[in-house]
Amino acid sequence: MSYIESALQERRSFPPAAEFQGHANVSGLDAYRALCAQAESNHEAFWADLARRHIDWHTAFTHILDESDAPFYRWFDDGQLNVSYNCIDRHLPVRADQAALIFEADDGGGYQLSYRQLHEQVGALSNALKMHGIAPGDRVVIYMPMSPQAVIAMQACARIGAIHSVVFGGFSAKSLAERIADTQAKLVITADGGFRGGKTVPLKAVVDEALQQPGTDAVGKVIVYRRASNEIAWHAERDIWWHDCVAGMSTVCEPVWMNAEDPLFILYTSGSTGKPKGVQHSSAGYLLGAILSMLWVFDARPDSDVYWCTADVGWITGHTYVAYGPLALGMTQVIFEGVPTYPDAGRFWRMIQQYRVTTFYTAPTAIRSLIKLGGDLPEQYDLSSLRLLGTVGEPINPQAWMWFYQTVGGSRCPIADTWWQTETGSHMIAPLPGAVAAKPGSCTLPLPGIMTDIVDELGGKLTGDQGGYLIIKRPFPSLLRTLWNDPERFKQVYFPAELGGKTYLTGDSAHRDEDGYYWIMGRIDDVLNVSGHRLGTMEIESALAAHPQVAEAAVVGKPHDIKGEAIVAFVVLKIPCPEGEAASEIAADLRNWIAKQIGAIAKPDEIRFGDNLPKTRSGKIMRRLLRSLARGAEIDQDISTLENPAILQQLNATS
Numbered sequence: 001m002s003y004i005e006s007a008l009q010e011r012r013s014f015p016p017a018a019e020f021q022g023h024a025n026v027s028g029l030d031a032y033r034a035l036c037a038q039a040e041s042n043h044e045a046f047w048a049d050l051a052r053r054h055i056d057w058h059t060a061f062t063h064i065l066d067e068s069d070a071p072f073y074r075w076f077d078d079g080q081l082n083v084s085y086n087c088i089d090r091h092l093p094v095r096a097d098q099a100a101l102i103f104e105a106d107d108g109g110g111y112q113l114s115y116r117q118l119h120e121q122v123g124a125l126s127n128a129l130k131m132h133g134i135a136p137g138d139r140v141v142i143y144m145p146m147s148p149q150a151v152i153a154m155q156a157c158a159r160i161g162a163i164h165s166v167v168f169g170g171f172s173a174k175s176l177a178e179r180i181a182d183t184q185a186k187l188v189i190t191a192d193g194g195f196r197g198g199k200t201v202p203l204k205a206v207v208d209e210a211l212q213q214p215g216t217d218a219v220g221k222v223i224v225y226r227r228a229s230n231e232i233a234w235h236a237e238r239d240i241w242w243h244d245c246v247a248g249m250s251t252v253c254e255p256v257w258m259n260a261e262d263p264l265f266i267l268y269t270s271g272s273t274g275k276p277k278g279v280q281h282s283s284a285g286y287l288l289g290a291i292l293s294m295l296w297v298f299d300a301r302p303d304s305d306v307y308w309c310t311a312d313v314g315w316i317t318g319h320t321y322v323a324y325g326p327l328a329l330g331m332t333q334v335i336f337e338g339v340p341t342y343p344d345a346g347r348f349w350r351m352i353q354q355y356r357v358t359t360f361y362t363a364p365t366a367i368r369s370l371i372k373l374g375g376d377l378p379e380q381y382d383l384s385s386l387r388l389l390g391t392v393g394e395p396i397n398p399q400a401w402m403w404f405y406q407t408v409g410g411s412r413c414p415i416a417d418t419w420w421q422t423e424t425g426s427h428m429i430a431p432l433p434g435a436v437a438a439k440p441g442s443c444t445l446p447l448p449g450i451m452t453d454i455v456d457e458l459g460g461k462l463t464g465d466q467g468g469y470l471i472i473k474r475p476f477p478s479l480l481r482t483l484w485n486d487p488e489r490f491k492q493v494y495f496p497a498e499l500g501g502k503t504y505l506t507g508d509s510a511h512r513d514e515d516g517y518y519w520i521m522g523r524i525d526d527v528l529n530v531s532g533h534r535l536g537t538m539e540i541e542s543a544l545a546a547h548p549q550v551a552e553a554a555v556v557g558k559p560h561d562i563k564g565e566a567i568v569a570f571v572v573l574k575i576p577c578p579e580g581e582a583a584s585e586i587a588a589d590l591r592n593w594i595a596k597q598i599g600a601i602a603k604p605d606e607i608r609f610g611d612n613l614p615k616t617r618s619g620k621i622m623r624r625l626l627r628s629l630a631r632g633a634e635i636d637q638d639i640s641t642l643e644n645p646a647i648l649q650q651l652n653a654t655s
């Protein structure tokens, strides 16, 4: 009997093709094993050597890893560097005219920016930020559409040592305000609006609303990029157009040399309890993780690759694998404003054909929806430029994997199923495609230097194929440094005392097969994974409970064909339990409420009303029961401790 039950059995294996392996940055299993062995034998020397080789330092470091204040680990901490310099300036001698960004807009228009142009635009915005009083260590919130300007804004912050916090453009004014207040940002960079799927997304209006909320007074200026020319309100004392503030600015801005451990950014992510967590990343360690995973997992070849990661910059994937990693290597990359299904479900394939994309990184949820909307569409396009595919965000089901492999990759391209998290900053478990055979549904083996293991809840070793808690035993450079404003929570959540206080607890469960391959099974806490995005059930529950008509709410996930997980909310109202029309109306109202409170991604797919929630006699909500109800599964749990058994029938019937 497994410690945690696992349902998946998949035995197919896809070794790297000889041709791919022959040219790969890490070629063959022995080369991968040799790197792992080096890391095992001298962990610090291994990382130090890579950090010296792959980062341009202004001042060389002499300290490697400082564990004296564990789990607040410090890496390379007497070294100085600038991340933006590493992403742009160092490429200018050879790549000034190479395209850095190829932008395709929602409507199909677009343009390219070379490394020289990127350097100029980042320089001008950096100077503008400085002129508006932004100094090293100040926080800047970025609320932008997917665009070159979002990347330019992030790079400009990095250049002057300001700490950015990007908020995904789909988040509500309330969520945005919370992040502005928590970071005490001095400046917000936004756009008037953006375009997605033919529709205008208002952004400036959301910023205006957010800045009326308490706690946001530190914001003195809002820089507005004109993108959609939609109508917006203007606060002359506070708002400045991007084009006005860069006009006349020098395009040369000397990078500020930062300490290796200075924070590069804060990115908020959901946890199981409480408010979103401000994950704080370092400068050098984070950059090193981004660079190495580009080389190892994406087998990056800056001279010939056209790389495309479809993630929005509002998520960690858009930080590491759009804004920093590809640029740090001098790659050419595609940036896409729109959605995969507009104007039709062939959009991705047409773009791959047009730009001759070699490396394509996307989410299983996008793959599943494209299979559904046009599984044979890829065949109508020339996808022969592709050489490597990648997925991220959730486990990919073997059927979707096989379709991606055969129909998109022409059975020619390795697939890197990359397991990692906002907190880990870069890939942790993923195949090195010229070395490690893939198995559909498995993220395979850890990257060199990443010491993963699977244990029980007290840290006890599990043997064989038993499922348990996925942990990382040794610190590594790209791991988060702390939670902004909340170091205690950082320790409790990620380095719990039960595991000795120095081992990183990922929050995922996993098992390992006879080849040592990892299979991610899901979360061990109350975090849902909806379309590859993490949502805390508590967050949605407290947003529901804040509605004037709601007495109590519990939220669980249920499997969903396309989204991975769908959100089901069980709600008790302050009025008698509604039925029929009335129930649909209130449900619609609650869904809109959640969109306003958190953002449209958190809208429940289903809302069921009851007079009560199933609780134990001690008053604890029985979530496992709710999960069974949501799935329409037989109730096979022990319900003898249930205070109010009749409630089950009601909650079942209202579905």
Ligand code: PRX
Residues within 6 Å of the ligand: 269, 316, 317, 391, 392, 393, 394, 395, 396, 417, 418, 419, 420, 421, 422, 423, 443, 506, 507, 508, 520, 522, 523, 529, 532, 533, 534
């Ligand atoms: O549960 C795992 C799942 O997504 C979580 C991390 O979410 P987030 O911080 O939003 O970052 C998403 C992009 C890295 C993980 O704890 N997850 C991510 N990638 C995979 C995955 N689950 C299975 N397989 C993956 N490849």
